[in-house]
Amino acid sequence: MRGRFQGSVAVIVRDNAKAVKVMNALRRLRVQPIWVTDVVSVPLTVKVAVASREEGLKPQGRFKTFYLEDYSSPDCLALQLALSLSPPKPKSSLAVAIDPGRKLGVAYVVDGNVLETRAYADLSAFEDDCRKVVECLGEGRRLAFYIGYRPESVTHELASRLKSLYPSAKLLLLPDEGEGFKLEGLSRDEEAALKIYFKAISENI
Numbered sequence: 001m002r003g004r005f006q007g008s009v010a011v012i013v014r015d016n017a018k019a020v021k022v023m024n025a026l027r028r029l030r031v032q033p034i035w036v037t038d039v040v041s042v043p044l045t046v047k048v049a050v051a052s053r054e055e056g057l058k059p060q061g062r063f064k065t066f067y068l069e070d071y072s073s074p075d076c077l078a079l080q081l082a083l084s085l086s087p088p089k090p091k092s093s094l095a096v097a098i099d100p101g102r103k104l105g106v107a108y109v110v111d112g113n114v115l116e117t118r119a120y121a122d123l124s125a126f127e128d129d130c131r132k133v134v135e136c137l138g139e140g141r142r143l144a145f146y147i148g149y150r151p152e153s154v155t156h157e158l159a160s161r162l163k164s165l166y167p168s169a170k171l172l173l174l175p176d177e178g179e180g181f182k183l184e185g186l187s188r189d190e191e192a193a194l195k196i197y198f199k200a201i202s203e204n205i
Helices: 016-028 074-084 123-137 153-165 188-202
Strands: 009-012 034-036 048-051 064-067 093-099 104-110 113-120 142-149 170-175
Touching: 009 016, 016 074, 048 074, 064 074, 074 113, 074 123, 093 123, 093 188, 104 123, 104 188, 113 123, 113 188, 123 153, 142 153, 142 188, 153 170, 170 188
Parallel strands: 009 034, 009 048, 048 064, 093 142, 142 170
Antiparallel strands: 093 104, 104 113
16 A cells, blocks of 8 residues: 655664664554665655664754654654644544454544554454554543444443553444445545544534
């Protein structure tokens, strides 16, 4: 799948192992980075860069720089960077919309910006990703889970586990109303998760 923000992010890191970890984390968020080893090689299309203070890179005025040392993990850096590429909005909310079924369709929405959509084959993989998003982006934001209701055991198990993991979060079940809009590049599960989110905000839930 073609990355969002194609060519707008540069990874200016000489250490091969560090660069690969950062680039993989960005690609998981559909941000397609460019890898260079010096500032001179950064294309004019770049809006944001990742660098390491240990390598002595000096900040450049024409792009925003994220430093590896400022984040607990490459995944956390990638989440913050991806959010910075979205339209700026006041820090307010972190919503996780979920469509249960054979796969979990999930949409992560931060301050009204759809940060990522994904389909999970098992609950543990979703819980791991969700934990990273909440840990990295949840501070200072209201956390809410919107779950499409189906008369299936997976819905009740999911709601129970989320209540246990995030006791202070809002958790709401919304009816699954069947077919909705189609978005290019997204699976049916991801589309369903977005539909649940848009239903929630349209009803001011």
